[in-house]
Amino acid sequence: MFDRLVRIAVLAAPLLVAQPLLAKDTPAKAPAASEAPAAAPAAPAAKIPSPGQSAARERQKTCGAEWRGLTDAQKTAQGPKWPQFWSSCNKRLKGGDKA
Numbered sequence: 001m002f003d004r005l006v007r008i009a010v011l012a013a014p015l016l017v018a019q020p021l022l023a024k025d026t027p028a029k030a031p032a033a034s035e036a037p038a039a040a041p042a043a044p045a046a047k048i049p050s051p052g053q054s055a056a057r058e059r060q061k062t063c064g065a066e067w068r069g070l071t072d073a074q075k076t077a078q079g080p081k082w083p084q085f086w087s088s089c090n091k092r093l094k095g096g097d098k099a
Helices: 003-021 051-069 073-076 082-094
Strands: none
Touching: 051 082
16 A cells, blocks of 8 residues: 555656646737737628518517416416417417418
């Protein structure tokens, strides 16, 4: 047992000695304030939703507000869960001609 501890200590000693030497990295030179970055990548432009996507988002918000406005008893009486409620509400708000 003691022999194992001595072997571990002998093998670990060089690592413990070398650790501070390896940890010292020269700090990178900070760019001066007058120096601008050479090529900063531009942020991707936000995609503008199409009129159809905007209308669908508004319908979903309206139907979501209606769903949250229902009590648990009303939801149970109607029977449908959110996907079925959304489908019927979306059809109603679209005008019923498309779905």
